[in-house]
Amino acid sequence: MNPSIRSAREGDAPQLVELYRRSYAENAKIGFPSSILDCDEGTIEQWIRNRTVFVATHDEEFIGAVQLIPRPEWELPEIGRLAVNPDWQEQGIGRTLLESAEEHVKSEGWGTVRLRTLSDHPFLEDWYRRCGYERVGVQRLDNRPYDAPILEKKL
Numbered sequence: 001m002n003p004s005i006r007s008a009r010e011g012d013a014p015q016l017v018e019l020y021r022r023s024y025a026e027n028a029k030i031g032f033p034s035s036i037l038d039c040d041e042g043t044i045e046q047w048i049r050n051r052t053v054f055v056a057t058h059d060e061e062f063i064g065a066v067q068l069i070p071r072p073e074w075e076l077p078e079i080g081r082l083a084v085n086p087d088w089q090e091q092g093i094g095r096t097l098l099e100s101a102e103e104h105v106k107s108e109g110w111g112t113v114r115l116r117t118l119s120d121h122p123f124l125e126d127w128y129r130r131c132g133y134e135r136v137g138v139q140r141l142d143n144r145p146y147d148a149p150i151l152e153k154k155l
Contacts, residue, residue, distance in 0.1 A: 001091045003063055005100045008053035013044040015062040016055070020044075023083035032118050032146060036081065047081075054100055056084075056093055063088040066097040068104060071114070076152075077105050079115040098131055106155045113155060116148040125149055 008016065017039055024034045047053055047067060056064035067081040079101045084093045105113045116139060117124045125135070133151035140147050 001058070001093070003056035003058050003093055003096060005054055005056050005096065008048045008055045008065070010045045010048050012055060012062070013041040013048070016044045016053075016065055017041055019062045019065055019085060020081070020083050022085060026086055027118070027121075030122070032121060033144065052101075052104060054097060054104075056097055058088070061085075064093045064097050066101045068101055074114055076112055076114050077108075077110060079105075079113055082115075094127075095131065102153070102155055111155055112152060114150055114152045116150055119147040119149055121146075125151070 020036050020039055024036045027034060028037060051070070052068040054066050055062055062085070064084040065081065066079060066083070069078040069080045071078045079098065082094060082097060084097070102113060114136070115128065115133065117128055119125075119138065128151050131153070133153045135149050136152045137150040138147050139150055
């Protein structure tokens with residue numbers, strides 16, 4: 001299944017709120033709460049203005065999203081907030097979004113990209129490793145019951 005991938009627009013905020021809440025609720029159920037569960041349209045609109053946000057659609061339904069987040073402290077962009085509607089998981093949507101973000105990073109002249117994931121998650125870090133990422137560090141999170149492994153990929 002090949003979804004359509006496009007840049008998000010501010011008018012997409014209501015659908016993105018629903019997508020993010022639904023997608024990240026699955027992680028919360030297994031012990032990985034996220035502040036994104038409290039996101040609202042204003043937050044999403046701000047992300048769209050200040051970051052590169054891609055959405056995956058199928059027949060105009062929002063089925064996934066990913067963001068490129070500026071990280072001056074890393075001197076590299078970060079791929080983040082990858083979300084796939086639970087009804088569409090395990091169909092290659094996440095990989096397609098990840099590859100789209102990587103291609104954009106590469107087209108901007110970057111040779112490396114980073115992302116953060118969830119320590120001890122049952123499959124995320126392994127999935128990113130299969131996508132070519134390697135762990136380069138860990139960010140300690142005081143406000144969460146988990147830490148955030150930092151993964152990197154040469155493009």
